[in-house]
Structures are given as C-alpha cells and as structure tokens.
Amino acid sequence: IKELEDIECFHGNILEDEIKSLLPRNGDFILRKIEGKGGGKEILVTVKWNEDILDLKLRAKKTLKGGVLYTLDGRQKHTSIKDLIKKHQISGGNVEYKGASAMLLNPIAKQAWELRPDQVHSGKMKMRMGRSMNVAVKVIKKCVANEKATTELQKEGTLMRKFNHPNVVRTFGMVIERDTIMVVMELISGGSLQSYVKKQKNVSMEEKGSYAYDIANGLAYIHSLNCIHRDIACRNCLIDVVKKQAKLSDFGLTRETPVHKILPSEKIPIRWIAPEVLKTFEYRNSADIYAFGILVWEIFSNGSTPFDTLTNAQIKEGIQLETFRPKFPDGTPQDVVDTINKCWQGDPNGRIPLSDV
The missing domain is CATH 3.30.200.20 (Phosphorylase Kinase; domain 1)
Incomplete structure (x- = not known):
C-alpha cells in the first residue's frame, strides 16, 4: 500500500525485538507490516496500553463502487489509512479488536536509521x-x-x-x-583484507603489522560492547587503501552476549575455530582471540588458507594439541610470532588480552 510509506509512524518490517524500546509510554503506537498466514501481508497498529504491547489488525473492505474502506474496530472507517488513524486519535476513545482495547495517543515517528x-x-x-x-x-x-x-x-x-x-x-x-x-x-575502497595481501606482493612487514593492530582494536571495541564476533578471518575484514586502514566487517554470526551456545550440528569455520568450542559448543571472547591469531597468520602468509593441506577431520583432532598451530613464514617479526602464540594457548583463560596485542 503506497500510502503507508508517507505515514511517518509506519516502520515497515521492524523486528519484534525493537518494538518495546520504541513504545515506552501508554498510548505510544506505530504501524508495521508482518507476514500473514498463507504468505500475505498484514498491517498492524502496535500500541502500548496498560503496560502491554497490543497488535490491532488493519482491515480493508471493498465498497460497492470499487473503492476500499479501512478499519481497525469495524466502527470507524475511512478511505485513507492516515485519516483513519487521525480519527482515532482525535476521538480519544478506545480501539477494540478481538478482546484488545487501547487508545492511540502518540504516533512514534521513523527513527534516524530508518532510511526511505x-x-x-x-x-x-x-x-x-x-x-x-x-x-x-x-x-x-x-x-x-x-x-x-x-x-x-x-x-x-x-x-x-x-x-x-x-x-x-x-x-x-x-x-x-x-x-x-x-x-x-x-563503502570501503580496497575490498577484503585477504584479497589485498594476496594480490599485493610488496606489502611491508610494518604495513601488515599495522593491519593486524587495526583489527585487534576493532575486535577489542566490539568485545567492550559485550559482543562475540564468531567469524574472525581475513575474508571478513576490509581494507581502506587510501587511509591504509583495516576494518572489521561481516557480523552475520555476531552475538550480543558473554557466552553463546551452539548446536553440535551447527556449521562452524573449522580452520579458525578455538579448540574449546569443539568440546563445550560454547563461544566466548577468548574464542575470537584465538581466531584473531589465525587472522594475523593469514596476513603475514599473504592471504594463504590455514591448514590448507588438511581435512576438517584432521584439523578437529589436531587443534587440541598446542603444538598444532600454523607456522609463520620466515621473516615474520619474532615479536609478532610470540604475541600470536599467546593468542593460541589451549587454555582460553591463558590467552593474551587484546589490549596487550
């Protein structure tokens, strides 16, 4: 319904998790869209009333002349959704639908992040x-x-x-x-960090170290917000070639929690996985620190794949041994090697904090 996009309190497909924070007061309301039964779309007026979040379904009825009348309660009707909502606001009466009853007092406008x-x-x-x-x-x-x-x-x-x-x-x-x-x-100009270090054969050790430091800073920041990235790898970092700066990206697996439990059947990036995750099926920040160590190895190995000659089964078995870690290429600064070995400790509590990297 094209009209909806011009209604300032229409929030489209907003997630259920975000609604509560949008509606702090009784009478606060928004319009939103959900998937209905059978794949159709439904428009809801979601309102806070008596400390509950209620959904009032917008219904459309065709008129004899081929037009459409919109209603929430079967009593108030209008050809325009915007005007229907205004009617309910002005009347000050309760809207009742299927046992739910509420007053529409304060329309909550689109947030700054909601782009048209x-x-x-x-x-x-x-x-x-x-x-x-x-x-x-x-x-x-x-x-x-x-x-x-x-x-x-x-x-x-x-x-x-x-x-x-x-x-x-x-x-x-x-x-x-x-x-x-x-x-x-x-938009980051240089593409993935993996592609960059793979294609640019003349990247200096200092530049590589700078990119590793950038990612350590970015990862420490998201950890400070109680987030676990869960997919730290060179392919998930981007490079700004103008500023010579690396940035952490791809947060599809990131979770805002100190501990994230996974199912044994869940797919995981095995070549970057910390050994304890395979035992406990739990992610913590320490698992990110282990994966960061693999990422740094990738940078100094010019984008090579870790354990590229081994199968997933061999890696699963091997990483439980502290001697089973990728070998840095000759010429890698010794302080880098020593630091990353501390990221690869078998005991997650013994790994170096990112603030010390």
Whole structure:
C-alpha cells in the first residue's frame, strides 16, 4: 500500500525485538507490516496500553463502487489509512479488536536509521541538501521462503548500528519499509583484507603489522560492547587503501552476549575455530582471540588458507594439541610470532588480552 510509506509512524518490517524500546509510554503506537498466514501481508497498529504491547489488525473492505474502506474496530472507517488513524486519535476513545482495547495517543515517528526506499539507489545514498554518497548495500528479498535469512540480516544490521569505531565498518541505516530489506554501510575502497595481501606482493612487514593492530582494536571495541564476533578471518575484514586502514566487517554470526551456545550440528569455520568450542559448543571472547591469531597468520602468509593441506577431520583432532598451530613464514617479526602464540594457548583463560596485542 503506497500510502503507508508517507505515514511517518509506519516502520515497515521492524523486528519484534525493537518494538518495546520504541513504545515506552501508554498510548505510544506505530504501524508495521508482518507476514500473514498463507504468505500475505498484514498491517498492524502496535500500541502500548496498560503496560502491554497490543497488535490491532488493519482491515480493508471493498465498497460497492470499487473503492476500499479501512478499519481497525469495524466502527470507524475511512478511505485513507492516515485519516483513519487521525480519527482515532482525535476521538480519544478506545480501539477494540478481538478482546484488545487501547487508545492511540502518540504516533512514534521513523527513527534516524530508518532510511526511505527512495534514499538508496544504485549504490548511492541521498543525503541532506541534495548531496549523495557511494555506499555498500546488503540486500535480501523478504518472503516466506527466506524468512530466517531476512531476519538474520535485519538482526545483523540492528547490531551494527550500535558500532562506532574507526576499525569497524560503519552502518548508516536500513531500509525496512518494502519487501526488499537493505543494510546500508560505508563503502570501503580496497575490498577484503585477504584479497589485498594476496594480490599485493610488496606489502611491508610494518604495513601488515599495522593491519593486524587495526583489527585487534576493532575486535577489542566490539568485545567492550559485550559482543562475540564468531567469524574472525581475513575474508571478513576490509581494507581502506587510501587511509591504509583495516576494518572489521561481516557480523552475520555476531552475538550480543558473554557466552553463546551452539548446536553440535551447527556449521562452524573449522580452520579458525578455538579448540574449546569443539568440546563445550560454547563461544566466548577468548574464542575470537584465538581466531584473531589465525587472522594475523593469514596476513603475514599473504592471504594463504590455514591448514590448507588438511581435512576438517584432521584439523578437529589436531587443534587440541598446542603444538598444532600454523607456522609463520620466515621473516615474520619474532615479536609478532610470540604475541600470536599467546593468542593460541589451549587454555582460553591463558590467552593474551587484546589490549596487550
């Protein structure tokens, strides 16, 4: 329904987890969209009343003349959704639907991070004063078939909005009004760190060390926010070739928790995995520190794959031994080797803190 995008309190496909913080007071309300039964779309007015969060379904009824009347309670009706909501606000009466009853008092406007669909097009984001900037965009089409993937992307974007650090990729916002969900991020000029160190054969030891330090800073920052990245690897870092700066990226597996439990059947990046994760099926920050050590080895090995001659089964068995770690190439500074060996301690409590890297 095109009209919805012009309603300031319409929040599209906003996640359930975000609604409570948007509605702190009784009478606060938003309009949102959900997947209905059978794959259809439903529009809800979600309102806080008597400390509960209630959903009132917007219903559309065709008129004899071919028009449409919208209603929430079957009594108040209007050809415009915006005007229907205004009617309920002005009347001051309770809206009742299927046992739910609430007053619509305070429409909650779109947040600064909620970008409009017409703001993002062909890798550009419109800004104030008519200017635009180049951006990177993660996109997924929302439908029943990929509902899980869509939710995961939205959760990733929601988490990334909290990050503000020079060594972490910045997120400008998200487009959630239509069925195409977008996470809009800063565009980093040099591509992945893995590709960069693989292709640029003349990267100095000092430059490599600087990139490792950048990622250590970015990772320490997200750890300070109670987050575990869970997928630290060269491929998930980006390089700004102009500033000669590395940035941590790809937060699809990141969780905001001190401990994250996984299922034994869950896929994991085995070549970067800490040995204790295979025993306990639990991730902590210390597992990221182990993986950071593998990432530094990748940098100084010009983007090589760790344990590239071994099968996953051989790696699973081997990493329980502290002697089973990738060997740094000749010429790697000894202080780098010594530091990373402390990241690879078998005892997770014995690993060096990132602040000491």
